[in-house]
Amino acid sequence: MSGETYFFRDHGQMDLLRLRLLPELLERRRDTKTLRLWSAGCASGEEAYSLAMLTDMVLPEHEGWNVFILGTDIDTSALAKARQGVYHKWSFRLVPPSLQQRYFRSNAHGWVLDERIRRMVTFDAVNLVGEKFPAGDLRDMDLILCRNVFIYFDADSVAAMANKLGAALREDGYLMTGHTELIGHHIRNLHARLFPEGVVYQREEAVRAAAPVDIRIAPPPAVAQPVPQTHQAAVAAPSADDLLAAAREFADRGAYDRAEQSCRQALGLSPLAADPYFLLAQLAQIRGDFDSARELLEKTLYLDPHNVAGYLELSSLCERADNLPRAQTLRRAALGILRALPGDAVVEQYETTAAEMVQWMT
Ligand SMILES: C[S@@+](CC[C@H](N)C(=O)[O-])C[C@H]1O[C@@H](n2cnc3c(N)ncnc32)[C@H](O)[C@@H]1O
Structure with missing residues (x-):
């Protein structure tokens, strides 16, 4: 079973948490000043720490608040890694560098999470199938994230x-799953609430009792306007490489429309280049357009059959679409390519070596 995960996985859902659900919960908990969040099936901790960072963004002054963030998984070696709070490029994907630099510092071992954020999260081994809850810490949650975990189970286990x-939710708490994971399942006590960024679930009682609340939407973190140096310095018309570099800078800074525009211009000059298609696929994922992302990754691999990141991204998308056999085949293909490379060969997209990636993936 793959523990594939990364920080701020699914930008739409992360925005929904930061801009709507967390501010709403904080407003509702203003009197008790307690907040209980749970990342169930947290793998190596990226999702639980993303919750801690989001909480830090919407509630910078935790003073006086009792914030409990729990990360659980059945895999104790993943939990050991989570507790260390040291990550590699692999875990960041399209996280804006400003955010990475705000919460991590780099040293010889990788990117080390800010101690203050690390201490906000408690990790524990929990088998979501076998464990009886609500009980102990696993109760009265304001928010539960259980994403990309249900996909491994049969319909009866999913419902249970x-x-x-x-x-285990408080009456007005929220459960967030992967986008389609509960669709078609009969879940007795849950009601779906639809937002443009995705679906979340609440207990039936909460939906019946729903009263309007005064939601204070936190302003989004300041994103500097991108000024790609490659453009400024260029005197002659930019090359396809310049345009791709500019597209990456735009994407890193969150200017996704301009990133897409530069990518398309790069493809205009160099229609058989694989890398612009790969970046377009990542941008499509950020928009939540997973069908386009899949098509763009297929094109990437057609043009560059040795693109390890292309195989891995497509594998994640197939996993997401419940196509587990294809996901596994693609992952095996990536592993085969990595194993055939010299151990110290650098895999550019992940800024790491082939040997290290083989080690993480096996
Ligand atoms: C693909 S990862 C998802 C990580 C993270 N939630 C995300 O979406 O990025 C799936 C995780 O579910 C965990 N898992 C699978 N079965 C489980 C169970 N019965 N109880 C708890 N965790 C389980 C796996 O160990 C793995 O770490």
């Missing part, structure tokens, strides 16, 4: 797990 998670 989702019902238990629902029972």
